[in-house]
Structure formats: structure tokens, C-alpha cells
Amino acid sequence: MRHYQRYNNLLGWAVWAIATIVYIACAERTVSWWDCGEYISTASKLMVGHPPGAPTFQILGAIANIFTFGHAEYTAFAINIMSALCSSFTILFLFWTITMIAKKMMEKQHPDGLGTFQQAVIYACGLIGALAYTFSDSFWFSSAEGEVYAMSSFFTAITFWAILRWEAVADQPGNLRWIIFIAFMIGLAIGVHLLNLLVLPAIVFTVYYKKFKPSRKGFWFALVLSIVLLGLILWIIIPWTVKLAGYFDVFFVNRLGLPFNSGTIAYFVLLVAALVWGLYQSRKKGRVVMHTALLSLCFMLIGYSTFLTLVIRSNANVPINENEPKDAYSLLAYLNREQYGSRPLLYGAYFNAIPIDIKEGSAIYAKDPASGRYQIIGHNTEYIYEPEDCGLFPRMYSKENSRSRPHQDYYRFWSGTDANENTDKPSGIENMRFLVRYQCGWMYFRYFMWNFAGRQNNIQGLGYNPDGSRDPLHGNWISGIKFLDKLRLGPQDNLPDYLAGNQGRNTFFMLPLLLGICGLVYQCRKFKHSGFVVFLLFFMTGLAIVLYLNQPSTEPRERDYSFAGSFYAFAIWIGLGIMALTDRIGRKANPRIAFPVITVLSLVFVPGLMAQQGWDDHNRSHRTAAYDFGKNSLLSCEANGVLIANGDNDTFPLWYCQEVEGIRPDIRIINSALANSFWHIQPLFRKVYQADPLRFTLPYEAYGQGKDYAYLSNLDLGDYIELSQVLAFAASDDPSTKQRMMDGSLIPVLPVNKVKFSINAQDLLRKGLLTEAQVANVPDAIRYELKPSQSDMVFRSDLAFLDIFASNGFERPIHLASQAAQANILPVEEYAQAEGIVYRIVPYRNPNRQAVGGNGINTGKSYDLFVNRFRWGNLQDPKTAIDPESAGYAGTIRYQYAQLAKALTFEHKQDSAIRVLDKCLEFFPDQKVPYDGIMIYVMEEYFRAGATEKGLKLASRLDEIYSSRLDYMNRFPSRFARTIQYERNECLAVFYEAARRMRPYGDLPGVNDMIASLQKTLTSYGIQ
Known part of the structure; x- marks a missing residue:
């Protein structure tokens, strides 16, 4: 020893x-x-x-x-x-x-x-x-x-x-x-x-x-x-x-x-x-x-x-200052994660329960520098439910939606419950079945087996498909012992390329x-x-x-x-x-x-x-996808602009690029998911780095802590009222312009729901914000109807975005990070023009808007960015490990390349369109980011631009990929019938859509033969 x-x-x-x-x-x-x-x-x-x-x-x-x-x-x-x-x-x-x-x-x-x-x-x-x-x-x-x-x-x-x-x-x-x-x-x-x-x-x-x-x-x-x-x-x-x-x-x-x-x-x-x-x-x-x-x-x-x-740092008003824990009370709320709510553990309501009341809890204190005292600005609240809608140890409780898939549906899939949305609560057996099958099985045991038995792939699975059939293809654990894996997950030989070649497939036997x-x-x-x-x-x-x-x-x-x-x-x-x-x-x-x-x-x-x-x-040493995404988003913005992002993966790469590497410090980044918080809106009133403060009609205090709502009236005056007037009414100090709440507090009122934002085209032209060619496409005003966030209330975030738009107009470029943000943040889809990978709100309708089937595209700026300046995470490098997030956003970017090519072809710039599509294939090769249904749009644009051989080559590859998938589906035993039907329909939808989009180009050499090949597959499954 x-x-x-x-x-x-x-x-x-x-x-x-x-x-x-x-x-x-x-x-x-x-x-x-x-x-x-x-x-x-x-x-x-x-x-x-x-x-x-x-x-x-x-x-x-x-x-x-x-x-x-x-x-x-x-x-x-x-x-x-x-x-x-x-x-x-x-x-x-x-x-x-x-x-x-x-x-x-x-x-x-x-x-x-x-x-x-x-x-x-x-x-x-x-x-x-x-x-x-x-x-x-x-x-x-x-x-x-x-x-x-x-x-x-x-x-x-x-x-x-x-x-x-x-x-x-x-x-x-x-x-x-x-x-x-x-x-x-x-x-x-x-x-x-x-x-x-x-x-x-x-x-x-x-x-x-x-x-x-x-x-x-x-x-x-x-x-x-x-x-x-x-x-x-x-x-x-x-x-x-x-x-x-x-x-x-x-x-x-x-x-x-x-x-x-x-x-x-x-x-x-x-x-x-x-x-x-x-x-x-x-x-x-x-x-x-x-x-x-x-x-x-x-x-x-x-x-x-x-x-x-x-x-200490929160009181220094640093640029990223989430929840602003400046004192003991705000620090306590921060530590307790109050903004995320709580999950019931020993007793609570089930997912299909309907609240019957709201219980007022502890007081929320905030400093009032004017009076030198702490003021109560509200109370913590919790919902009250009927006792029969509650139970011990509730596992099935969430009423939220995730990834556009309601939690309620997946509760039913995992537990086998037949409960209707607002009727019978799950039984005790169904509650425990969800605990065992999903929480213990899918969310723990599966991960445990990933680490010590093997992992099927790194494609995130939810256990079930949206139609309620089991998903044996994505995110499961495997062993590498084929006869054992076959019993649970179907055939393990001759897998389709996207499964067999997935880098996350690890077998430890x-x-x-x-x-x-x-x-x-x-x-x-x-x-x-x-x-x-x-x-x-x-x-x-x-x-x-x-x-x-x-x-x-x-x-x-x-x-x-x-x-x-x-x-x-x-x-x-x-x-x-x-x-x-x-x-x-x-x-x-x-x-x-x-x-x-x-x-x-x-x-x-x-x-x-x-x-x-x-x-x-x-081995992630060659991967730069998150960085490149953030940098490309910032490069897409106009000088001194505003960029409104959505979730974590939209926002955090932007924060890194700007805060750490100093890329585009003139851009003001707003996260729409955080915009309902006072600590995210009020800092917009002050300058950060080279980004000037935003102009607001409502005062700074109107967005303070506890000022969570404005009341939206449905008064119909027969005509659309200027948005600036509506906001000025909401900003008034006159108590008669406020709505009194049950607790006695006064909140701002938006007196009408039909609003307009008038546009002076000549004024914008004089300021250099428009060209002569664009003036003809400028309307006299943008009109829309305001919709409540909940009941008759407008959340702080919705009010702030209206205020930002009305108060800054087009003099401060406003960009949206994604198409999903357009309807949710500002209802001005017709005026959201694609520039790079963001969408800038412009005062005109782009002539190519109808041609590309949605948003207009600034083709000159976008072409330079997509072809010459953007880099995409080094995904084309054989050494780069592809993760699900990078692969997921690659699909979105492929679609944007296709849309840009479509707009260029509309402008009779076929050579540029082909160059854009070639860049798309170069940056996102099939060997690293397997082709999927999005590539139909790329294929179509090759045909539209006259690159028939490239279009046929891509169509042939899609035919090969999805034929391989169908062949694999057909080898599953009958007990997987429902699952296979779902996956088979997904594949056949690609064949159908590819054939449909190729038909207008049937006079091009070889196209009809390819359509016939696709149709032959469809016919074999009874689809004409």
C-alpha cells in the first residue's frame, strides 16, 4: 500500500x-x-x-x-x-x-x-x-x-x-x-x-x-x-x-x-x-x-x-438585465422564477380544467423614487378551479401549446385518455400511466439508454406523431442488437440515408x-x-x-x-x-x-x-452555425435599425454577436417573448452602444412594473382613426380616459380598434427613405384592426410594438426576425419585405410580392448577402457535426434561397437566380443536411430559371430519397400499420407536390419523363 x-x-x-x-x-x-x-x-x-x-x-x-x-x-x-x-x-x-x-x-x-x-x-x-x-x-x-x-x-x-x-x-x-x-x-x-x-x-x-x-x-x-x-x-x-x-x-x-x-x-x-x-x-x-x-x-x-x-450589475443598468433584480424583493421574484409560473406537484388541476376564479396572493412591492417609499403595485395571483377538476399528484396539467402542437393532445396519446378538452378529468390510472410512460419512460429512461445502450439518431422525437400514431423513427434508444431493436422500432437493415447517416446514431450493444x-x-x-x-x-x-x-x-x-x-x-x-x-x-x-x-x-x-x-x-470544433445565423441576421438590417426576434435561438446568437464581438452595435434587439416585461421595454427609452433610444408616444412610466395591460374598446366610429391619435389618448393623464379595474387601479384605454398609419410619400422621398420608382406603390395609409391579446385587454408587448411602429414610422428601420413574427407582432404582412434573412417593414408594396407568393423581396440587397456575404455554419465541411438545430434552420434558409431565386426570375435575372440556387446547394449539401420536402421549391426555381438539367438532377435525387423511404416503410410488420401510414403519407405528399410543381414545365426536355416516374409511384399507392 x-x-x-x-x-x-x-x-x-x-x-x-x-x-x-x-x-x-x-x-x-x-x-x-x-x-x-x-x-x-x-x-x-x-x-x-x-x-x-x-x-x-x-x-x-x-x-x-x-x-x-x-x-x-x-x-x-x-x-x-x-x-x-x-x-x-x-x-x-x-x-x-x-x-x-x-x-x-x-x-x-x-x-x-x-x-x-x-x-x-x-x-x-x-x-x-x-x-x-x-x-x-x-x-x-x-x-x-x-x-x-x-x-x-x-x-x-x-x-x-x-x-x-x-x-x-x-x-x-x-x-x-x-x-x-x-x-x-x-x-x-x-x-x-x-x-x-x-x-x-x-x-x-x-x-x-x-x-x-x-x-x-x-x-x-x-x-x-x-x-x-x-x-x-x-x-x-x-x-x-x-x-x-x-x-x-x-x-x-x-x-x-x-x-x-x-x-x-x-x-x-x-x-x-x-x-x-x-x-x-x-x-x-x-x-x-x-x-x-x-x-x-x-x-x-x-x-x-x-x-x-x-x-450590483442590475443597478448599473447593463444592456442585458433580465427581471432587473435591483433590490431584495425583485431578487426574490428572480430566484423564485415567478415569471415562469409554477407546476403542481402534490395537488392541482388537470390540463382540461377551466378556472372559476383568481385568488389574490402576496403583495408585490416596488420602489417609488418620487415618494421615497415602497408602493404595492399588484399582487401575485393564482387560478382557482373546481375541486372535481383537481387531483392528487397531477401529472397532466399544462394548458400551453408547444411547437404548434397542443400539450393536451400528447397528454391523451401518452395516457390513453379519452377525456374531451373541457369535460372529464383524467382518471388516476391515466394520470399514473402518463407518469410511467412519458415522464419516467420517455423523459428519463430513454435518455439513460441513450448513454449506456445506444441512440437511434439526434432528430428530436415526441414519441407520437401528430395523428396519435407511435413514432419509431426519431429520437428513440437502440442497442445495435438488431433483432431486439426490430421488435420495438421495426427493420434495422437498409435504413434510409437520413437515418443511417445521422451522426447521432450510436450503438453500444x-x-x-x-x-x-x-x-x-x-x-x-x-x-x-x-x-x-x-x-x-x-x-x-x-x-x-x-x-x-x-x-x-x-x-x-x-x-x-x-x-x-x-x-x-x-x-x-x-x-x-x-x-x-x-x-x-x-x-x-x-x-x-x-x-x-x-x-x-x-x-x-x-x-x-x-x-x-x-x-x-x-466533435463540435468545426461548427459555427449559431454564430453565423446571428451575424447574418444583423448584417441583414439597415443602419440604426430595430430587430424584433422571437425565441431563444432567434435572440441569443444576436446577443452574443452584438454584446461580445461588437457586431452591429447600432441595431436595437427586442425579444418579443420578453416584451411583455417592463424590464425589457423601459430600457428602449435609453441609448445602448451606438443604438439610439426608440421614440414612444406613451411615457416611460406607462410601461413600468405593474402596468401590464391596456383596455381595448370596440367602439366603431365608422372610419379608421390615426394610430398616433389613439396612442395619444392612451397616454393622457386625464383619469376620465382610463379604465378602472376591480382592484381600483387605472389602466390606459385604446378607444377604437380600427386604426390607420398615414404615409406621406413625398415627405419620405425628400428624406431619402423612398425612391421615385417606389412612390407609385405607396398607399395613403396602412389600415388594420386591433385585436385583444386576451378578453378586452392588450398586453404591454402589443401596446409597445404599436407605439414603436407609430412613433418611429419608417425613419427608424424596423425588422422582424422571421415570418412567424409578422402576424404575431405587427399586423402589416403586406409591407414586410425580405432583406437577407430578416423582414423590414417598408411603406410600399413590393411589385414582386405577388410573384413570390407572399412577402416582397429586396433582390439587390438580398442577392449580395446570400451570394457574397453570408456564411452558414460551415455545414458543407465534411468534418462538421450537424446538430438538429442547425439542420432545422437550414430548411428555412433553403426556402429563402428559393424565394430569392423566384423573385430574381420574375425580374428576368435568370443567371442570378441560378447562381443563388447553386449557392444554396453548395452551403447545404445533401451529404450533410439531407434533402427534404423544402427542396421541391429549389427544384421548381431551377426549372423556372431555365436550368433544366439541374432541376431534373434535383428531382431525381428527391425521387431516389423518398422511394428509399417508402421501400423502408413497406418492410415494417403489420403491427406498425398506423405509424407507417403516417410516414408513408408524408413521403407521398412530396411525390405529389413535386409532380404538381413540375407540370407547368412539361415542355422542357426530360421533365415529362420525371413526372411520369413520380406519378407511377403515386399510382401504385392509389393516388392519381
């Missing part, structure tokens, strides 16, 4: 080095999709991201950014490397965790001491388990991007490792320093993600088994204590530390007449004094447990104090799973106490999260990253599987021969196989 620790350390660092090299090599060199753009932006300048915040991540990210030495283009890579290092240190602590557990188990079997052979088995356990987790799908993915989950995994790993270190020295002086260290890590981890708290039950039972004689009574006491500790931190320490500060400040300001923040300062002085007094007294009286508990609380609060950076099961069974049978501790970690970071999150029936993206801690625990069992196999096989064969064979085979066929299968889809 003399050299055990040295080799244990060296091997641990060797595994760390392997993981570090892999993760940095695979890390994305720039921004990624989803929250990465937001996290990198807020970390680079210490701004305020979405609730509940990640200040620890941001502080460490700001430190990482220092090492770019002012080169902003490397900021994202630096923060991605930070995630890579967090991940590799997670692997380091996993190795040491496994070897500590294995060593403890081995010492019980060999009380006389461990020889070289036993030590080698321990090292092998750590090596195989740590490397298996290194190359596990979910963890490897998180390691390559600037998101919080890699750092959260690090804190989970170091916390669990630390309690095992305490266990090893628990009988020695100074052992309690490890408990205090754990408390500090938990405090810091709160500033990353709350997932770290789920280690607490494992910590409690480690202490229990070490310090107490196990008994049934003791077991239940430890279990209850672990839950109490978890609840104490989650529902008492985290919120009440801030809530009490708010109470103190309101009392000091409103009752004592002292300045703002005086109560907060007094509260923290009292808190520190109370802790110091408690520490002094407990040490003086020799109460070790109390002293340790108070010291742990102190260090936890020190770690938790990173949230003060959010308050269940080998990691089986090795982990061996370790699980071995530990739990022979070493029950340590086995239960690992099981607690596995359960609390897995199925316990499922129960707590209560996920709705559809999600906008896969959520496997949430369960990385559970997969971490299973990796411990993978490592212990080596000990299990060595012990088992060593009874029948020479263990000194069996062990190296087991180790080598396990190394090759578990982490080795996982690395080989996963490298192509986890």
Missing part, C-alpha cells in the same frame, strides 16, 4: 488529461444554440441572465474571458474551454470517487491488506468507470459548450467526492473541515444550478453509516433528515435570506422613513452578528455539532453571496449498461450500505428530478442534460463492474489471468466503443 496513493493520483491525473484533451478538441470555437449565447454574453460583461441566475458561472466565465487578452472573437471559446475543464475535473473526481469506493469494498474482503493485484483491480475500476462517463452522450455534449451543466456536474462530483474523503478520515482530528468545505461548495453551486443540492441525501447517509450503528429506526430518521435538509436549503435558506431583507427594507423605509436599502444593510449586519455570536457561544460551550452547523451555514452563505453581483448492472448488483448485494449511498445519488439526480419537474407532454428540446448526475452515479457502477467480473470469473479461472483480459476487453468495448461511436456527433 506504500505507493497506492501515488499511483492513484497519477492515474487520476492521466484520466483528467485524456478528458481535457478530448473536451477541448471537441469544444465549439464560438457560440452554440439555446442558452449558450445568453450565458456567454452575460458572463463576458457580468450582466443579468434569465432567472434564477448563475452568478458563480458568470464570475468564473468573466475570469476565463480575461485570458482572451482583449480578443473578443475568442471569448466564446474561452468560456467553452472553462466548461471543458469543469467536465474534465468532474472525470478526475469521478475516478477518485470510484477508487475510494472500490478500495473500501476491497479492504472488507481483504482485511489483512491489499496487495499489488487488488490495487490494480481498484485502478481498473476507476479507469473504466471514469472513461465510460467521459464518453457518455449527455455529459460529453455539455462539456463542449458555455452552459451551466458542465459546471453543475463538477460541483456534484467534488461534493460527493468530499464526503467520501470525510468518511476516510472521519475518526481523525480535523475531519469536520470536509463538512465545511462541502457547505461552501453547495453555496457556490447554488450560483450555478440547484441540481447540486440533490447530493444531500447521499451525504446524510454516508455520515449515518459511518457514525451510527445501522437500524431500521435510524434509517428512517436519516431519510427524513436528508429530506428536511434539502427542504431547509431549497425553501428556507435560499428564499428567506432574501425575503427577510425585503421585509426589513420595507419596514425601515415605509415605517421609519429611512432611505432605500437601509433596512437591507441593517438586516445583513444583524445576520452577521447573529452568526458570529452563535459561533462564539457554541465554541465557548464546546458544542461541536452546533458550531460545525453554524460554520457550515456561514460558508454556504458566503458561496450563496455571489448573487449580490446580480444586484448494451455493453456499458450490462457492465454497470454487474457493478450495481455486486455492490448492493455484498456492500449494502455503500450501494445504497450510490443508489441515492442515482435516484435523487434521476427519477426524483422527474417527479419534481413534472414535465409537460412536449418540450422544445431534449432534456437529457438534466439527468447527468444520475448517469454519473451509474458510471460508478460501470467501474465497479470490473471488480464484479473479476470476482466472479476469478472463482473459476486464474484471477491474475482473467483480470487483465476483463480490463482490456472492457476498456475496448465500453469506453473505447463509446468514444468511437460518439466522436462524429460530439
